[in-house]
Structure formats: C-alpha cells, structure tokens
Amino acid sequence: MKELIEVLAKSLVDNPDQVFVQEKIVDDEIIIELNVAESDMGKVIGKQGRIAKALRTVLKAAANKEKKRVLLEIV
Amino acid sequence: MIKVEQVGKTIEEALEAVLNQYNVTKDDVTVTVVDEGKKGFLGFGSKEAKIIVEIKEDSDLKQEKALNFVKEVTKHMGIEADINLKAEAENIFINIDSPDIGIIIGRRGETLDAMQYLTGLAVNKNSSSWTRVILDASGYRQRREEALKDLAQKKAERVKHTSRRVSLEPMNPQERRIIHTTLQDDPWVTTFSEGEEPYRRVVIALKK
Numbered sequence: 001m002k003e004l005i006e007v008l009a010k011s012l013v014d015n016p017d018q019v020f021v022q023e024k025i026v027d028d029e030i031i032i033e034l035n036v037a038e039s040d041m042g043k044v045i046g047k048q049g050r051i052a053k054a055l056r057t058v059l060k061a062a063a064n065k066e067k068k069r070v071l072l073e074i075v
Numbered sequence: 076m077i078k079v080e081q082v083g084k085t086i087e088e089a090l091e092a093v094l095n096q097y098n099v100t101k102d103d104v105t106v107t108v109v110d111e112g113k114k115g116f117l118g119f120g121s122k123e124a125k126i127i128v129e130i131k132e133d134s135d136l137k138q139e140k141a142l143n144f145v146k147e148v149t150k151h152m153g154i155e156a157d158i159n160l161k162a163e164a165e166n167i168f169i170n171i172d173s174p175d176i177g178i179i180i181g182r183r184g185e186t187l188d189a190m191q192y193l194t195g196l197a198v199n200k201n202s203s204s205w206t207r208v209i210l211d212a213s214g215y216r217q218r219r220e221e222a223l224k225d226l227a228q229k230k231a232e233r234v235k236h237t238s239r240r241v242s243l244e245p246m247n248p249q250e251r252r253i254i255h256t257t258l259q260d261d262p263w264v265t266t267f268s269e270g271e272e273p274y275r276r277v278v279i280a281l282k283k
Contacts, residue, residue, distance in 0.1 A: 004151035007147045012193070050192070051192075054189035057181065065152065065178050066153065
C-alpha cells in the first residue's frame with residue numbers, strides 16, 4: 001500500500017525526492033500519510049480534489065483485494 | 076516541447092545540468108547560446124554562460140512512461156497483469172488483461188477511470204502538449220459502450236410508448252455522451268443532462 005502511493009505520488013510531483021509516505025495501522029484500518037513539498041500539494045490534490053480522489057480510488061481497489069480498509073491522508 | 080533557460084560557468088556545464096535534470100541525452104535537445112560567458116581573472120570580470128535548451132517532445136518517451144506507470148501501479152496493487160500499448164496519432168491506448176480484471180475496472184469503471192486520469196497526468200507532466208491516454212481492461216470500454224447504446228434505445232422506446240420522460244442512472248461525461256449521440260438523430264425523443272457531478276444524469280423525453 002505504502003509503495004503504491006509512493007509510486008503514484010512520485011510520478012505526479014516535481015520534487016519526487018521530497019515524497020514521504022508513512023503507514024500506520026489503527027484497529028483494522030491502514031492509515032497512509034502522504035507528505036510532499038509545499039509547492040507540489042496541488043499536484044496530489046488537484047482542482048476540487050480530483051487527483052486526491054483518484055489516488056484514493058486506486059488505493060481502495062488495492063486494499064479491497066487484500067480485504068483491508070485503508071485511508072489516505074495528505075499532510 | 077520543453078524550453079529551459081540555464082546558466083552555468085561554461086556552456087558545457089549549463090548543458091550538462093539540463094541533461095541531468097531531465098534525464099535526456101544531447102540528441103534529444105537543441106541548444107541556443109544566449110551568452111557565452113567570460114572566464115575573467117581570479118574571479119574578477121567573469122560572467123556566467125547562458126543557454127536556452129529545447130528538449131524534443133519525444134512521443135516514444137511518453138509511451139515508455141505510460142507503460143512503466145501502468146506496470147508499476149498494477150504491480151504495487153498486487154495484481155498480475157498483461158499490459159499492451161498501442162499509439163495512434165496523439166493518443167496512447169493501453170489495454171490491461173489480468174485474472175483480477177474486476178479489481179482493475181472497479182464499480183462502473185471507477186478504478187479504471189482513476190488510473191486513466193493519473194496515467195495521463197504522469198505522462199504529460201512537464202510537457203507542453205497533451206497526449207490523451209486511454210486505459211482499457213479486457214475490452215471493458217467497448218462492451219460498456221455497446222451496453223449503453225442498447226440501454227439508450229430501450230429507454231427511448233419506453234418514452235415513446237408511455238410519453239413520460241425517463242431519467243437514467245448517474246454517469247460520467249463520457250458515458251453520458253454515448254447516450255446523447257445514440258439518440259441525437261431520433262425524430263421522437265430528445266436528451267439532456269441534469270443534476271450536479273458526480274450525480275449528473277441523462278434524461279430522455281419526448282420531443283415537443
């Protein structure tokens with residue numbers, strides 16, 4: 001899950017070396033925290049959150065395959 | 076085409092910096108020297124060299140990017156996939172075949188659409204021209220189009236029989252377009268969309 005978001009985020013931003021992803025497990029849910037350079041925030045959120053939504057959709061599909069619940073937080 | 080302005084101690088140094096940054100070779104670029112720069116003496120009177128580098132818009136590069144992106148993403152989703160790319164004019168078509176095809180497509184193509192959107196963004200990053208990327212999964216888009224055309228015809232028949240308008244389920248813009256186009260030449264019914272995204276839906280009604 002963590003690597004998936006890393007791959008996705010790194011191919012969207014201008015500063016791939018500043019992409020940091022952390023994975024936390026709370027109860028039965030995986031929480032993924034995505035960190036990017038300030039100037040790249042728009043590249044992972046998009047107009048009206050369109051990119052963030054697409055990221056969550058792909059992540060959710062991967063989690064479903066493993067019968068897990070996952071939450072993406074962009075911080 | 077990407078245009079970059081770069082300064083450096085020498086022309087060679089400036090060029091080297093651009094080539095490294097964009098991960099391209101000398102063959103991929105055209106260099107225009109704006110200022111040759113001066114060496115100076117003991118740091119006095121020296122001037123930096125300035126060049127403009129145009130990096131060729133390499134459609135091969137984009138195709139490679141697209142293919143790699145989809146491969147990497149499916150791999151990290153834990154999905155085994157057979158990925159094929161076809162380039163036509165300004166478009167890139169990628170078909171994915173996999174035993175987990177249902178996961179790749181998602182509910183009403185939701186996951187496939189998200190992946191298509193992200194692939195497009197990744198491929199066109201830092202590019203001034205936009206290449207459309209279309210993802211398909213085992214011919215899903217084709218099948219969906221046939222099903223939507225079918226649905227449009229059936230619902231239109233019902234409108235003609237009952238004289239009452241029919242509102243379809245919410246669809247994305249591409250899917251709504253298929254409905255509109257299917258019925259645009261029908262002499263008896265008219266179509267329009269109502270509601271807000273993502274719940275926007277097509278309504279079929281009798282022509283007045």
